[in-house]
Amino acid sequence: MPNLNTLNNIKKISSEKYKDGFVTDLESERPKKGLSEEIIKFISNKKNEPEWMLNWRLKAYEVWKNMKEPDWSELNYDKIDYQDIYYFSAPKGFESKPKSLDEIDPKLIETYNKLGIPLKEQKILAGVAVDAVFDSVSVATTYREKLSKLGIIFCPISEAIIKHPDLIKKYLGTVIPTTDHYFAALNSAVFTDGSFVYVPEGVKCPMELSTYFRINAEETGQFERTLIIADKGSYVSYLEGCTAPKRDSNQLHAANVELIAMEDAEIKYSTVQNWYPGDENGKGGIYNFVTKRGICKGNNSKISWTQVETGSAITWKYPSCILKGDNSIGEFYSVAITNNFQQADTGTKMIHLGKNTKSKIISKGISSGKSQNTYRGLVRFSKNSSNSRNYTQCDSLLIGNKCGAHTIPYIESNNNSSVAEHEASTSKISEDQLYYCQQRGLTNEEAVSIIVNGFCKQVLQNLPMEFAVEAQQLVGISLEGSVG
Amino acid sequence: MLEIKDLTVSVEDKIILNNFSLKINQGEVHAIMGPNGSGKSTLSNVLCGKDNYKIKKGEIIFKEKNIFELSIDERAKLGLFLAFQYPVELPGVSITPFLKTAINSKLKSLGKKEIDSLEFAKKVREASEYLGISKEMLKRSVNEGFSGGEKKRYEVLQMTLLNPDLTILDETDSGLDIDALKTVSKGVNRLKRKDNSIVVITHYQRLLDYIIPDFVHILVAGKIVRSGDKNLALELEKKGYENII
Numbered sequence: 001m002p003n004l005n006t007l008n009n010i011k012k013i014s015s016e017k018y019k020d021g022f023v024t025d026l027e028s029e030r031p032k033k034g035l036s037e038e039i040i041k042f043i044s045n046k047k048n049e050p051e052w053m054l055n056w057r058l059k060a061y062e063v064w065k066n067m068k069e070p071d072w073s074e075l076n077y078d079k080i081d082y083q084d085i086y087y088f089s090a091p092k093g094f095e096s097k098p099k100s101l102d103e104i105d106p107k108l109i110e111t112y113n114k115l116g117i118p119l120k121e122q123k124i125l126a127g128v129a130v131d132a133v134f135d136s137v138s139v140a141t142t143y144r145e146k147l148s149k150l151g152i153i154f155c156p157i158s159e160a161i162i163k164h165p166d167l168i169k170k171y172l173g174t175v176i177p178t179t180d181h182y183f184a185a186l187n188s189a190v191f192t193d194g195s196f197v198y199v200p201e202g203v204k205c206p207m208e209l210s211t212y213f214r215i216n217a218e219e220t221g222q223f224e225r226t227l228i229i230a231d232k233g234s235y236v237s238y239l240e241g242c243t244a245p246k247r248d249s250n251q252l253h254a255a256n257v258e259l260i261a262m263e264d265a266e267i268k269y270s271t272v273q274n275w276y277p278g279d280e281n282g283k284g285g286i287y288n289f290v291t292k293r294g295i296c297k298g299n300n301s302k303i304s305w306t307q308v309e310t311g312s313a314i315t316w317k318y319p320s321c322i323l324k325g326d327n328s329i330g331e332f333y334s335v336a337i338t339n340n341f342q343q344a345d346t347g348t349k350m351i352h353l354g355k356n357t358k359s360k361i362i363s364k365g366i367s368s369g370k371s372q373n374t375y376r377g378l379v380r381f382s383k384n385s386s387n388s389r390n391y392t393q394c395d396s397l398l399i400g401n402k403c404g405a406h407t408i409p410y411i412e413s414n415n416n417s418s419v420a421e422h423e424a425s426t427s428k429i430s431e432d433q434l435y436y437c438q439q440r441g442l443t444n445e446e447a448v449s450i451i452v453n454g455f456c457k458q459v460l461q462n463l464p465m466e467f468a469v470e471a472q473q474l475v476g477i478s479l480e481g482s483v484g
Numbered sequence: 485m486l487e488i489k490d491l492t493v494s495v496e497d498k499i500i501l502n503n504f505s506l507k508i509n510q511g512e513v514h515a516i517m518g519p520n521g522s523g524k525s526t527l528s529n530v531l532c533g534k535d536n537y538k539i540k541k542g543e544i545i546f547k548e549k550n551i552f553e554l555s556i557d558e559r560a561k562l563g564l565f566l567a568f569q570y571p572v573e574l575p576g577v578s579i580t581p582f583l584k585t586a587i588n589s590k591l592k593s594l595g596k597k598e599i600d601s602l603e604f605a606k607k608v609r610e611a612s613e614y615l616g617i618s619k620e621m622l623k624r625s626v627n628e629g630f631s632g633g634e635k636k637r638y639e640v641l642q643m644t645l646l647n648p649d650l651t652i653l654d655e656t657d658s659g660l661d662i663d664a665l666k667t668v669s670k671g672v673n674r675l676k677r678k679d680n681s682i683v684v685i686t687h688y689q690r691l692l693d694y695i696i697p698d699f700v701h702i703l704v705a706g707k708i709v710r711s712g713d714k715n716l717a718l719e720l721e722k723k724g725y726e727n728i729i
Binding site: 430433435437438440441442444446447451454455 | 532534555556557560561565566568571572573574575576577578582585586589590593625626642646
């Protein structure tokens, strides 16, 4: 029997808790709306790109024009008008990237301080290097010198295109070809900034690398492009965080992230995605169409994705691993929380190509309000990936009775020595669990938060320590006002 | 400490507590005994503020405050503790952080600062040793896969650390073997003071050999039909409910 008083109490708790929803009042520079060759040339020119890069973009644009937006997901949203979006926005005065933090508009620094991301190195979390991307440009990258002494390159991708063209030419678009699908092609044509990481052979990166993405300007799309290469025997852990102001209109974020792990290398990639999810009536919010794919190119390499997805009106995202090297390992740990009218269609693809490859998928979906939360995943064993294994665990937690949880696993096996295991469960937070916690003095929201955090523990414990606490709090905040 | 006056409570139009009255002073231990369906669990849930119950009339005064308007957690923070008959599992929620969150919620509501981690660890260690709770158990999730005895020990551990003014032990003896019963009772007795009170809700006299009540009340059909001292429990044990009323 639904317990009305408890439901009402929880309902009462304000849902106006998106604390990162402020707007920074900065004059920004934007070309006119819409997508055309002219705009692509404008972006390329703004970034001082060499001609080969512009041609690469234009080629992607030609491909995109003949493609159709995919419609196979469970997501419902108004058709995106690609001619009604700004494809580039930069705080005024960003003709060339500031050389030091002193040259940055104090308002920008203030913005990141408010978000808890101080850009002054002495105030930064020890052991975390940050690249801050504001709309279409990178505004600051910290700790670069310290890293460069080890030969590690950590810089905005726009800078890498100019300074490290050989690496870019060799690797960009090799994991996600421009022709891969609609959003991949779109991103390839208009991507504006993101991070580039190269870790040389045998180097274990001594600090967490992180990028902080912030959408500020209105009606602006953010097209992030990130490329991480871990050379033989190296290790790197990378984290990205995302926020955006509260706005009534929907905004598009279409990112491409490519990871390449050579022999014996390991890449750990973590995301805490907290884009503005829209209000309690489903108005506004970010459309998050993201392609993330990593390749374990060399033998014994490993790629591990951890994501905490709490934001966005629409999440469409399947961080994947191509396990090409023998004995390579792919992992996917995911927490996806949807509240109000949010929709998430997220999961992973594990493509086993090499022998003795292993993959592990732990997915925790939490749905509340009137939201819809889908896990969609593919595990494929190719003919040659003998003796490979997959373990998948998909757990869904429902809060209230107006939300939905869906699990859509695809398993394809083309050899007879590989084994896939799949476990799935669906549960609800029971009145008795809430009662128990409240009787111990926890408020409704504290009770929901602690129960959900318990449910997600397996995933949250994979986050870098510096961010685990933040993620736990975020889980609580995302579910405030959740039952009804 | 607690005064219940003429309390009438119904669930789905069925009267469960009928003009129920009870007064408990500081330092007293009261036992409430009754057959199945007499309203014992309803009483503890209504005291704690669980909804689903319709309060038709009456008053509950706890620490000089009418608590009808208070939520479950506000009553808990005021100093009311229920040791559950069937403590629920919270998968993935580790025992010690849970306990710490509970303590800090209470401290916060009193305007005090959070408990010091070292002090907390020391208190947990001391109380767990007394209750025979192993270090291994402290690493587990709240009540998950606990035996009956482990669950009740953990309830008393929480009681120890939260230090309530009024504790309700709801059928704490159910599911306990004699050794666990002794440990749990010992843990409860240690917390008895002149300024706090305990209500023991039970079917059987057995628990009252270990937690000795000052008063025994017999609850039948939502009403206290007889009250007495600890000897009433012994008499009840001999005669049964039907013959004692």
